Amino acid sequence: MKNPTADPLKVGIVGAGAMGQGIVQVTLTGGMQAVIYDAKPGGGEAGRDQVFARLDRLVEKGSLEDTEAAALKQSVAIAGGLADLADCDVVVEAVFEDADLKRQIFADLEAVVSDGCVLASNTSSILIASIARECKIKARVAGMHFFNPVPLMKLVEVVQGADTSEDTITFLRALGERMGRTPVTVRDAPGCLVNLGGRAYTTEAMRLVHERVATPTQIDAIMRDCCGFRLGPLQLADLTGVDVNYPVSQIIYQGYDQDPRLKTSFPHLSLLEAGRLGRKSGLGNYRYEGGKPVDVPSPDHVTQAAPAKSVMLVEPGEKLEAFAAEIGWALLEEDDGESPLIGFPLGEDATAFAVWTGADPARLICVDLSVETHSRVTLMAAPGAGPAIIDAVAASLTTPARPVTLIKDSPGFVAQRIRGMVANLGCEMAQIGVASPGEIDLAMKLGLNYPQGPLELAEEMGLDDTLTIMETLQSITGDDRYRPSQWLRRRALLGLPIDTAD
């Protein structure tokens, strides 16, 4: 095995499709030689030409010198067959997602390359152990999972199969860095890290749509404005394509023995069956024209009602008192039987909160203070709550900068549910060793553009509060989808920081 940091390296790329081309480009910009093999006649040349066109565009944009581009183009060779990869130091395979095909390619490669050559697959869903099954030297087989488009996505998951050696992992991490990527080492398991970790965000949003707690526009607005996500979960589902994210959800759900935490909901299947694939088909959770969403319904609750001036706080804590002071409500000492009652439940719905506090459910308005409230406020009330009371409270909160979203009664509102699910899944990934806590956070930020990693999110929400939200959700719904990760539970109960080693 060569020293990937210092030695000149020759990288074989098998499959010159979308991913293969990206891998060729970062191989070249990383100062290494690329040898491309594609089984389709002319496929290697076509892939190379696409890479050259992208290098030319970088020259036009001024981010690459033309002399540099010319030199990079000299570092590419086209292979007529796998035998031409014989002197490669490492081969990255990016052919169709077919386990038998990949196994065959790895067996054929072993027959031609040296024993020191590292073999990596860019598979997104097949276990590395399965691809390496027929190999003679399994220790040199690993995953190198890039993200699309490769030159723009900094993350690469280096997947350690059952027999992959530490030397192979060290080699591929260094190779990834030389390609200008940020490597994370991940366990060989369904969805690796990012595809697994990303399940919570979209599937919980689908669940909320299923339960008619909120519309896609409302859910997306809450997650963007109150939680800092660049895209709402249903916008994101439309962008990746339902034909991609539905099957990925199924593979991961089945791969993890139908863990209810990873289950998606009927609206997801319904979109797929209707051919509403998202942006690519012009219709998904939203309708698109020219790639842009159109006729998007407003997520805001608009009212002309007179604002509520005096309210009573139910079970007030620091956050609710500070919020009331900011709004300028006059606070009643006792319930006058007609004014709004304001509460901030954690993990509960308005119904459960009204029952144990004794608050009149017809006048109880719950506000989610677990998240940012400067750009949007989420309100919810129990079934039967008076529309006039809801409108009066909404009017007292609404400003041009801060619209109000009114959702139906739901344990954990929208944000607590989705953030709780993301954080809990992150903790579970740490529990089962998908990667180290630090790399889980790093990968989720780089791979999915999350504002913080799932474990950082758990810390930000507070481990106690995260545990309370999950336990309450599980108890109210009776659904093991919300069962807390033991990793989270132990740290919350013991008051330990999230990254405490086991």
Ligand SMILES: NC(=O)c1ccc[n+]([C@@H]2O[C@H](COP(=O)([O-])OP(=O)(O)OC[C@H]3O[C@@H](n4cnc5c(N)ncnc54)[C@H](O)[C@@H]3O)[C@@H](O)[C@H]2O)c1
């Ligand atoms: N597209 C993505 O977003 C993405 C992201 C991460 C990983 N992946 C994985 O990367 C791999 C490739 O995906 P893609 O999107 O680039 O596919 P693609 O269909 O664009 O390209 C596959 C290429 O492999 C070639 N090929 C097929 N059989 C071959 C063989 N026997 N020998 C040599 N070449 C052969 C095809 O001619 C084609 O050019 C898959 O395993 C996929 O799961 C894809």
